[in-house]
Amino acid sequence: MDEGFEEVEHTADIAVRVWGRDLAELFANAAYGMACQLADVGDVKPTIERSVELEAYDAETLLVAWLGELLYLSERDECVFIDFDVSEITLTRLRAIVRGGAVKEYRRHIKAVTFGGLEIRPTSRGYETTIVFDV
């Protein structure tokens, strides 16, 4: 099944390559890819709903802000988000509803979403990018 992301090698941290047909799908897949690094998401029941609204300097900064916002909400509300409904997105603005729930055991902690080598590239099938997480 195409989950929209794959883990790639990084010596110390975690790197995930993400793709999507459009920016909304790219951002949703990136968030799902991150959730899979945090915990086994199979048994997460989406009982918590939050709305997210962000503005940023450019598309890459928006992506870092988006994932950072989800990490923050996860820490604050002690849950992992697995369902992402990106209703509005431009290169500098995003609006979404996210849903998640508590997990029994975390796989690991992610300290931050980095800009290391970050570039959102258009492809023949949409967009792709590789994100490095500091763990």
Place this chain on the structure above:
Amino acid sequence: MAEKKDFRQVEKYIWELPRDFRKDMRVPARLFGDAELFDAAFRDRTVEQLVNTATLPGIVKYAMAMPDFHQGYGFPIGGVAAMRADDGVISPGGVGYDINCGVRLLGAHLERDEVAPYLEDLTVALYRTCPSGVGGKGRERVSERELDELLVQGGKWALKRGLARQEDLAHTEEGGCLPGADPGQVSPRAKERGRPQVGSLGAGNHFLEIDVVEEIYEPNVADAFGLWRDQIAVQIHCGSRGFGHQVCDDYVKSLQAVVHKYNIHLPDRELVCAPLDSPEGRAYYGAMACAVNYAFVNRQVLAMGVREAFEQVLAGKVKNFDLYQVYDVCHNIAKFEEHEIDGRQARLCVHRKGATRAFGPGREEVPISYRGVGQPVLVPGSMGTESYVLVGTQKAIDLTFGSTCHGAGRVMSRRRALKEIHGAELRRELEAQGIVVRAGSNKGLAEEAPAAYKDVSRVVEVVHALGIARKVARLRPLGVIKG
């Protein structure tokens, strides 16, 4: 992409890439290591990241990577870069997300045999008194106002609150308080994340360890540090928790829009920076200093938790269960220091990202009690393996802006470690070696397995041979606590 042939071997353990290798480099790049470590630099993006670092405005002498180098983001891990205070930049990516991640070493008045019967109990007690794990809440509760005071005063705040002793502060880098901290430059979110976590270990590569001193290399220096063979010691390895992560995150994001204003061109966006002498550069420094002080307090509060655990378990059973502080060092930091450049004293902002200050005798930054021999340098190994106490040297000041290695350095990705190493099996192996382990998760354990790291002894041999720190003592773990 640089290849081995592009480097020139300057000395046995120094490999230099000339400035003209890439046209945006402002200084040459230097890798420190033996032939095998040098080879490893070409297996990930270490060299590319080091070359990128060499392009930052105001950088002097060399962009350097200590022998425990490996790929990071922005700077390589093990990276050292010094920028002129007047026209150089400060880069949040050159400090990292875990601002003032560091190590504290406590010495006991006890020997291995005296503690052996209580080791299991001690490890369990430490797991209880020193909170760890993902999202773990800390030992201390602080109000918003108290947090602001903590951020400005660092160790002195802990002292006033009865969470430190005067001699703990004296034996902490910067005396436990980096000047220039400005809570006004810290976002509400960073403060919100920081408030509940004061005195918590966290997860990842952070740990708490009961060690035994198994070897002394320089008895007179070990004596000055209060270390002897067969002695029990405790290491605390952690940083500024969610507070520091958020400070870095905030500034890496906000500075994205600023670099153009100062006409700075960057090969990697994680290297985002601002002139030291600019409102944005000063703001980051003020916020970073808050995170540095937060981390000093965090380790201080944990040290009190360690003392509590020792008292709980050992009171009435041994003569003296007290622990004294040997030293506390920063591994991720940028700070102002005086160094000699072309025969003149210059004020520099030295970035150490996965590197340790290693000042030799005589420097006024070294505590009086150690000034005759040089500062202690604490180099933790990977989980279950040996750690080292080194001493700083004049050679380090001459060669690396007074810097040396900070640990073993990873060689294997977490993904491969999880595939190849089974957490439960690793736990049994460590226990078979007589090491008591308390860890939150087996997967966390597997990711931090010794096989995922370089051999710390190899790294230490290189810095010792280079003279950018000398071996004083080797520690062996007896009990490990991990988030």
